[in-house]
Amino acid sequence: MHRQRVIIRTLGVATAVALAATACGPQKSESAGSSSSVSSSPTAGATPEASPSTDNKPGEASPSASASASPSPSATPSVKSIMANGDESEQVRELQARLKQLKLMTVAPTGFYGSKTTAAVKSFQSKNALTASGAVDEDTWKKIQKLSKKPTDDELRPPTVNEVDAPDPRCMTGRVMCISKESRTLAWMIDGKIVSTMDVRFGSENTPTREGEFKVDRKEKDWVSTIYHTPMPYAMFFSGGQAVHYSADFAARGYAGASHGCVNVRDKGKLSALFAQVQTGDKVVVYW
Known part of the structure; x- marks a missing residue:
C-alpha cells in the first residue's frame, strides 16, 4: 500500500x-482454491470449499516423527478437524445454518469460519459432552447433523440483509x-x-x-x-x-x-x- x-x-x-x-x-471466474467434494459452488469471497483439514486439534500432540519408534497397536489416532477457524467453504455455510437452527448463532450464514462460528461450536460441544475446542471434528459434525435438519436454500442464503x-x-x-x-x-x-x-x-x-x-x-x-x-x-x-x-x-x-x-x-x-x-x-x- x-x-x-x-x-x-x-x-x-x-x-x-x-x-x-x-x-x-x-471476476469472471471464481477464485483459486481447492475443489470441493461437498459443493462446487463458490462462497462469498469466491473461495471454493477446501478439503477437510489435516491439522491436529488444538492442544493435541503431533504423532511422533521418529522413524525408529514402532507404533503401539493400542495408540489412539489424532482427531482431525473437518472445519476450523479461518476456513471458508460451502460446508461452513451449512454448519452456520444448522447452528442457527439450534439457536447458537444469530448472524446469517456467510461461509467464513470466524470468531462467532468458533464460539457457537464451543457452546454446542460443551452442551453435548464433546471436547470444546471450537473446531468441528467428525463427532461434532455428526452430532450437529443429527440435532438439526438439512438447511433450505433460503436458510443458506437468506434474502434479507x-x-x-x-x-x-x-x-x-x-x-x-x-x-x-x-x-x-x-x-x-x-x-x-x-x-x-x-x-x-x-x-x-x-x-x-x-x-x-x-x-x-x-x-x-x-x-x-x-x-x-x-x-x-x-x-x-x-x-x-x-x-x-x-x-x-x-x-x-x-x-x-x-x-x-x-x-x-x-x-x-x-x-x-x-x-x-x-x-x-x-x-x-x-x-x-
Whole structure:
C-alpha cells in the first residue's frame, strides 16, 4: 500500500487516475482454491470449499516423527478437524445454518469460519459432552447433523440483509465506514452510532480486500475501471485502487462472485444515500 502511494505521488495526477481502479471489477471466474467434494459452488469471497483439514486439534500432540519408534497397536489416532477457524467453504455455510437452527448463532450464514462460528461450536460441544475446542471434528459434525435438519436454500442464503457484526473498536469514534469481512456488512457510523447498513462482498483469495484503517481519499460518482472496463458507480476510494462501490454483478449473482479487491455493494439506493453523506477524509475500517 505504501509503495503504491509513493508510485502515485511520483507519477502525478494523470497516472494516479489510471491506477485508481486497478484492483476492482467483478471476476469472471471464481477464485483459486481447492475443489470441493461437498459443493462446487463458490462462497462469498469466491473461495471454493477446501478439503477437510489435516491439522491436529488444538492442544493435541503431533504423532511422533521418529522413524525408529514402532507404533503401539493400542495408540489412539489424532482427531482431525473437518472445519476450523479461518476456513471458508460451502460446508461452513451449512454448519452456520444448522447452528442457527439450534439457536447458537444469530448472524446469517456467510461461509467464513470466524470468531462467532468458533464460539457457537464451543457452546454446542460443551452442551453435548464433546471436547470444546471450537473446531468441528467428525463427532461434532455428526452430532450437529443429527440435532438439526438439512438447511433450505433460503436458510443458506437468506434474502434479507445480513446482520451487522459487532463494530471494531476503531469504528467507535468519528465518521466511519465500518466493514466486517465476517458478517459481510458495511455499517456507516457516526460517533459510535450506526446510521445505515448494507451487504458487501470482497475480493477473492488471489485479489484480497486489504484490512486495516484507511481514509476516503477521493469520490467518483460515475467511474469505470481502467483495467477491467466495468462500471464502478458511487466509488469511494480508500486504499490505492480499492474502493467501496456499487456492483451490478453483486446485485445479480450475489456471493457467487467476487471483486478484484474492492468492497462491492449490491443495494444501489442505500449506497447512493451513503455516497452523499461520506466526505473525503472520513475513516474506513476493514476487519475480520
